[in-house]
Amino acid sequence: MATLGFNVDHIATIRQARGGREPDPVHAAVIAELAGAHGITAHLREDRRHIQDRDVLLLKQTVTTRLNLEMACTAEMVKIAVELFPAMVTLVPEKRGEKTTEGGLAVREREKELAPAIETLRNHNILVSMFIAPDYNQIKASKRIGASHVELHTGYYANAASGTPCAEMLETLREMAFAANKLGLCVNAGHGLNYQNVTAVAKLEFIEELNIGHAIVARASLAGIETAVRDMVSLIS
Ligand code: PXP
Numbered sequence: 001m002a003t004l005g006f007n008v009d010h011i012a013t014i015r016q017a018r019g020g021r022e023p024d025p026v027h028a029a030v031i032a033e034l035a036g037a038h039g040i041t042a043h044l045r046e047d048r049r050h051i052q053d054r055d056v057l058l059l060k061q062t063v064t065t066r067l068n069l070e071m072a073c074t075a076e077m078v079k080i081a082v083e084l085f086p087a088m089v090t091l092v093p094e095k096r097g098e099k100t101t102e103g104g105l106a107v108r109e110r111e112k113e114l115a116p117a118i119e120t121l122r123n124h125n126i127l128v129s130m131f132i133a134p135d136y137n138q139i140k141a142s143k144r145i146g147a148s149h150v151e152l153h154t155g156y157y158a159n160a161a162s163g164t165p166c167a168e169m170l171e172t173l174r175e176m177a178f179a180a181n182k183l184g185l186c187v188n189a190g191h192g193l194n195y196q197n198v199t200a201v202a203k204l205e206f207i208e209e210l211n212i213g214h215a216i217v218a219r220a221s222l223a224g225i226e227t228a229v230r231d232m233v234s235l236i237s
Contacts, residue, residue, distance in 0.1 A: 003209045005210065008029050009050045025059070038209065039209060041211050042068075043070035044077065044080065060085070069088070070131070073105075088126065088127040090128075091129070100191075101191065104135070107145065111141055118147060129147060133156070139180045143184070150185050154189050157172075157173055173204060180206070188209040189210055198210065198212070
């Protein structure tokens with residue numbers, strides 16, 4: 001059975017829009033765990049556009065399931081990860097202007113640069129996952145440089161129009177999950193998964209954890225409006 005890693009970045013994005021204290025991604029993580037999330041994921045970006053250093057420190061102290069720190073492979077981030085000691089680090093590509101992580105990490109092309117960082121993290125007993133396109137060359141490169149996990153990018157599947165392209169992308173995910181498992185890698189997946197497209201991916205063999213953020217926060221923002229408005233009306237009147 002696949003498990004859920006709830007990505008709290010999107011809560012932090014709402015907070016940063018006003019620059020205040022709410023909503024707090026740490027509070028969201030507590031509620032998500034109480035609701036059954038199996039893990040909490042937070043992406044500390046180099047530009048700190050949503051998650052802040054304070055958030056990951058508090059998440060480390062409060063998360064009772066497992067904390068997955070998403071980050072770019074830079075010296076600054078590796079230092080933070082070693083000091084923080086999350087259960088897992090997921091290495092992702094980062095581009096300054098992007099709205100969200102756009103593509104997978106080019107592991108094959110960046111092997112020399114990535115390998116020492118992975119070694120450092122693993123020497124500190126941190127599991128290392130590579131966020132990659134569902135591509136056999138990237139899977140093999142991830143294995144070669146010592147990753148324990150891969151996270152298969154499901155954005156290509158999520159963005160494919162329903163019908164043949166979507167079915168083909170799902171088949172690719174199935175094949176790549178199998179291939180990664182055969183190489184001894186643990187397999188996670190995520191990006192763009194929502195209430196309509198998640199079931200097919202959750203059913204795939206060998207996929208252990210799905211990292212989902214936007215769809216959950218989007219639904220929460222609508223599903224919670226009724227209570228939030230009632231509470232405010234009650235206070236005002
Ligand atoms: N996995 C990775 C590596 C990501 O960068 C993101 C986006 O924050 C997600 C999963 C979650 O994607 P989404 O917000 O579309 O559910």
